[in-house]
Amino acid sequence: MKSWSLLSTKCLAAIFALLLQLSGQTAGKEFSVTPVRGESWINHLHKRFSDTSMGKTFHSGPAAPMPGEKPIARQEKLSLDFAARTMAFHGADIYRLNCRGCHEESGHGTPPEINSVIDPVRATSVEVIMARMKKAGMNMSRANAALLAKQSNSALLDRFHKGGQDMPPFPQLSEPEIRSLIAYLRQLAGVPGAGAQQVAISESPSHVGELIVKSTCHICHNAVGPNPSPEQILDGAIPPLSTLTTRTSLPEFVRKVTAGNPIIMGKDSMPFRGRMPVFDYLSEDEAANAYMYLTLYPPQE
Amino acid sequence: MKNSVLILMIIWGFALAVSAGTISGQVSGVAGQSVVFVDTIPGKTFPAPTQRPLIDQKGLVFQPHVTAAQVGTTVDFLNSDSVAHNVFWTSVGGNKKLGHNLGTWPKGERKSFKFDMPGAVPILCNVHPEMSAYLVVVPTPYFATSDQMGNYKIENVPDGSYTVIAWHEGTKNQSKPVSVSGDTKVDFALSK
Numbered sequence: 001m002k003s004w005s006l007l008s009t010k011c012l013a014a015i016f017a018l019l020l021q022l023s024g025q026t027a028g029k030e031f032s033v034t035p036v037r038g039e040s041w042i043n044h045l046h047k048r049f050s051d052t053s054m055g056k057t058f059h060s061g062p063a064a065p066m067p068g069e070k071p072i073a074r075q076e077k078l079s080l081d082f083a084a085r086t087m088a089f090h091g092a093d094i095y096r097l098n099c100r101g102c103h104e105e106s107g108h109g110t111p112p113e114i115n116s117v118i119d120p121v122r123a124t125s126v127e128v129i130m131a132r133m134k135k136a137g138m139n140m141s142r143a144n145a146a147l148l149a150k151q152s153n154s155a156l157l158d159r160f161h162k163g164g165q166d167m168p169p170f171p172q173l174s175e176p177e178i179r180s181l182i183a184y185l186r187q188l189a190g191v192p193g194a195g196a197q198q199v200a201i202s203e204s205p206s207h208v209g210e211l212i213v214k215s216t217c218h219i220c221h222n223a224v225g226p227n228p229s230p231e232q233i234l235d236g237a238i239p240p241l242s243t244l245t246t247r248t249s250l251p252e253f254v255r256k257v258t259a260g261n262p263i264i265m266g267k268d269s270m271p272f273r274g275r276m277p278v279f280d281y282l283s284e285d286e287a288a289n290a291y292m293y294l295t296l297y298p299p300q301e
Numbered sequence: 302m303k304n305s306v307l308i309l310m311i312i313w314g315f316a317l318a319v320s321a322g323t324i325s326g327q328v329s330g331v332a333g334q335s336v337v338f339v340d341t342i343p344g345k346t347f348p349a350p351t352q353r354p355l356i357d358q359k360g361l362v363f364q365p366h367v368t369a370a371q372v373g374t375t376v377d378f379l380n381s382d383s384v385a386h387n388v389f390w391t392s393v394g395g396n397k398k399l400g401h402n403l404g405t406w407p408k409g410e411r412k413s414f415k416f417d418m419p420g421a422v423p424i425l426c427n428v429h430p431e432m433s434a435y436l437v438v439v440p441t442p443y444f445a446t447s448d449q450m451g452n453y454k455i456e457n458v459p460d461g462s463y464t465v466i467a468w469h470e471g472t473k474n475q476s477k478p479v480s481v482s483g484d485t486k487v488d489f490a491l492s493k
Contacts, residue, residue: 112360115384123387123428132430138391138423144402148389148427151405155385155428158407165383165408 035297053110055219061260064271082285091184098215121189123152209293223299234266257287328451338444340464349373363434394420
């Protein structure tokens with residue numbers, strides 16, 4: 001896949017658009033994919049990258065090679081048709097692309113900043129409420145439990161649509177995606193019978209990229225802004241999303257996201273591991289979808 | 302006119318000081334806060350109080366954990382957390398017909414409820430099962446919430462004979478006949 005790195009951004013955009021058309025998907029129409037806009041979520045909250053657990057996976061990339069050492073060789077495993085293939089996504093995938101960066105694989109988050117999703121989700125189950133109250137010696141009727149469950153369910157839906165004090169809203173998620181996500185959240189929270197209720201959704205590559213960029217990358221990266229110098233990066237600058245497709249080639253981007261890659265920081269232009277977490281739970285194809293999305297739908301103010 | 306009011310107040314205050322005492326002591330054998338209160342006094346009724354105690358939901362905890370209030374009190378329930386909370390109870394004094402679901406609401410909003418029947422109310426949040434609090438609704442204005450060590454003091458109790466009850470979560474109430482005259486000591490030993 002080395003050839004991807006030889007192509008210019010413009011050329012890539014044309015290829016991506018062609019691939020999408022060939023696969024019957026017109027960019028920006030059926031899937032109502034829109035560009036990422038505005039400041040990052042942590043900037044919106046006036047939080048510093050170093051003071052938050054948001055978007056952190058707590059995995060870091062490989063150390064940079066010492067002077068004279070060769071960087072670790074790596075074989076890209078990108079699928080040839082990553083830009084054209086429609087994928088069947090389950091709620092677990094929706095969770096992975098949108099929630100896991102902050103709430104972790106387990107859903108427990110990093111309290112007190114990032115709250116656990118488990119209890120609010122369990123609170124939406126009539127069976128769980130009735131079992132809990134029975135255990136506490138306060139048997140509850142099904143009708144009363146159903147009323148509590150209904151309230152918790154609308155509080156949960158509100159959370160996706162409006163966000164919270166520290167949580168962004170998720171307008172990029174469609175209603176079928178939210179339903180599929182809730183089915184998975186119930187499974188994750190151990191709601192009885194939830195495993196059998198999982199549903200698959202067919203997702204276009206550009207929408208997969210959109211979800212990753214808007215829900216995960218945009219937590220820390222602004223949409224647009226100046227391309228920071230190595231010195232500014234050493235001082236904590238985070239390159240805006242609009243610069244990523246020119247700062248890096250497709251294979252470099254995929255590697256940085258999924259496995260980590262040293263970055264040039266500071267006056268002496270030395271490579272360092274960098275501060276960006278490694279998103280090893282994203283596949284290379286998914287990371288490539290994010291690159292393609294950033295190319296086809298350039299980030300806006 | 303002002304002077305006569307002042308004199309009246311002084312006389313009234315003096316009269317109170319003469320005829321009213323305190324009930325104080327310790328609730329032992331259990332950890333944490335207890336509620337001690339004077340039970341229904343035959344032939345006596347009390348106006349509904351105007352103070353509104355607040356039970357807050359902050360840091361995924363009900364604060365305070367134990368609240369006492371006289372029958373007829375309106376209690377405010379506030380959500381100070383950035384997540385949605387719910388408030389419900391399944392009974393008042395063990396009477397399941399008095400169970401109520403106050404709703405689920407976001408940060409900064411409060412809801413109120415007037416408690417017209419005496420008894421302990423286990424307060425729960427459906428969203429966070431580890432959260433719990435108790436509201437103890439008592440029949441007279443003579444009550445106190447103890448400190449964590451079980452020390453309590455009920456002020457301004459008129460001299461007389463009463464039944465005094467100690468409540469603690471998870472234990473059976475203990476009652477004692479008490480003759481109040483001036484400062485009276487009553488200790489309770491509870492066991493789980």
